[in-house]
Amino acid sequence: MIRVAEALSHILGDVQPLGLEKVHILNALGRVIGEDIHASRDIPPKDNSAMDGYAIRAVDSMEAGPTNPVRLRIIEDIPAGSVPRKTIGPGEAARIMTGAPLPVGADAIVRMEDTTRDGEWVTISAPSRAGHDIRMAGEDVKGGDVVIPKGELLRPAEIGMMATLGRSFIYVHQRPVVAVISTGDELVDIDEEPSPWKIINSNGYSNMSQVADCGAIPIYIGIARDKKEDLAEKFNAALRADVIVSSGGVSLGDYDFVKDVIQEPGNRMHFWQVAMRPGKPLVYGRVHGKPFFGLPGNPVSSMVSFEQFVRPALLKMMGHVNLYRQTIRVILGEDIAKTPGLTHFVRACVDWHDGRYRIVTTGDQGSGILKSMVKANGLIVLPEDATAVRKGDEVTVQLIDHSLCMTSEPQYL
Numbered sequence: 001m002i003r004v005a006e007a008l009s010h011i012l013g014d015v016q017p018l019g020l021e022k023v024h025i026l027n028a029l030g031r032v033i034g035e036d037i038h039a040s041r042d043i044p045p046k047d048n049s050a051m052d053g054y055a056i057r058a059v060d061s062m063e064a065g066p067t068n069p070v071r072l073r074i075i076e077d078i079p080a081g082s083v084p085r086k087t088i089g090p091g092e093a094a095r096i097m098t099g100a101p102l103p104v105g106a107d108a109i110v111r112m113e114d115t116t117r118d119g120e121w122v123t124i125s126a127p128s129r130a131g132h133d134i135r136m137a138g139e140d141v142k143g144g145d146v147v148i149p150k151g152e153l154l155r156p157a158e159i160g161m162m163a164t165l166g167r168s169f170i171y172v173h174q175r176p177v178v179a180v181i182s183t184g185d186e187l188v189d190i191d192e193e194p195s196p197w198k199i200i201n202s203n204g205y206s207n208m209s210q211v212a213d214c215g216a217i218p219i220y221i222g223i224a225r226d227k228k229e230d231l232a233e234k235f236n237a238a239l240r241a242d243v244i245v246s247s248g249g250v251s252l253g254d255y256d257f258v259k260d261v262i263q264e265p266g267n268r269m270h271f272w273q274v275a276m277r278p279g280k281p282l283v284y285g286r287v288h289g290k291p292f293f294g295l296p297g298n299p300v301s302s303m304v305s306f307e308q309f310v311r312p313a314l315l316k317m318m319g320h321v322n323l324y325r326q327t328i329r330v331i332l333g334e335d336i337a338k339t340p341g342l343t344h345f346v347r348a349c350v351d352w353h354d355g356r357y358r359i360v361t362t363g364d365q366g367s368g369i370l371k372s373m374v375k376a377n378g379l380i381v382l383p384e385d386a387t388a389v390r391k392g393d394e395v396t397v398q399l400i401d402h403s404l405c406m407t408s409e410p411q412y413l
Helices: 004-014 156-164 203-213 228-238 258-262 299-317
Strands: 020-024 053-056 070-078 092-096 108-111 115-118 121-124 146-148 169-173 177-183 217-224 243-247 267-272 283-287 290-295 327-331 343-353 356-361 378-382 394-399
Touching (some): 004 267, 004 283, 004 299, 146 156, 177 228, 203 217, 203 243, 203 299, 217 228, 228 258, 243 299, 258 267, 258 283, 258 290, 290 299, 299 343, 327 356, 356 378
Antiparallel strands (some): 053 108, 070 121, 267 283, 327 394, 343 378, 378 394
């Protein structure tokens, strides 16, 4: 049996990022870019107006005010997308729209609301300094700059920037295909009516959802019965994937055959059992060269083990640098008993109240109580050597979803 940190270090040292693929930018959201994106030109390419108004020489407006307006002759209208044809001279102005290029001779914009137009003349009631409301050429991006370095996570802002730069196709890290297998004679699939001694296969669906949640591609191989031949057949079908994840069959029972299969020729078991609760009977190895995770069969154990080991590995394979869930420190609201020797992951609900985090456990912590995960948005992490924690102690909490990032009301108002 190995410690959590040792198991995680071993797994992340064993998996590597996948290769690159070329995709349209609309299919790149949430992916990790595999190339540097350079600007081929300045953005904006020319000085242009940041407002609807009038392009003028700033010196002509220096004396302007509510009681001393300045009157300028309008020599041109410049819509966005057009090219100015005239030069602005003393006492002249050009009506200009947002985004339109600045005409020669102009060095300032007077906003529309600070003017009054009368035919070919405009009256200005406020001064404008040189450079006011002008977007300078290259103020956003300079030609030749690396605008998005490889390794960056692509958000809507990066997608918009690549569109601005005229890049419709880019190289990103591939997403691993993950084969998901459930094991056990006691399992029936979701659309079957279970008899009193059967249970519906929840692990297959929760594990596939966890795969999809981190951006990888799940494929469902199905339920392997408690026979070596059936298990080997399902493993063989899973070889078309990049990673194999199974649940169940990794403990010490007479019908737990996953360890036997992974130790057959062509396969290799790297370790079995991790000093944690829930999730102790975890297997990691290689099946014909493919990374293999043998998760426990109990629903909570399966999900918690996935969070700690499978998710970071898949993120690394997709080129991510930030592999781990955020943790926060929270004052505990109740006593929690614990035996030393195992790292405990206690399901809990965290919220923000009166300017601080507060936390409560989700009730019964049995490894088969899936409701404890349904209620949870965090895992209280209790280290191996801890024996008990008391109400009022500060504990580390691993956040397992984004619920704390969202509120029902805008908090800035």
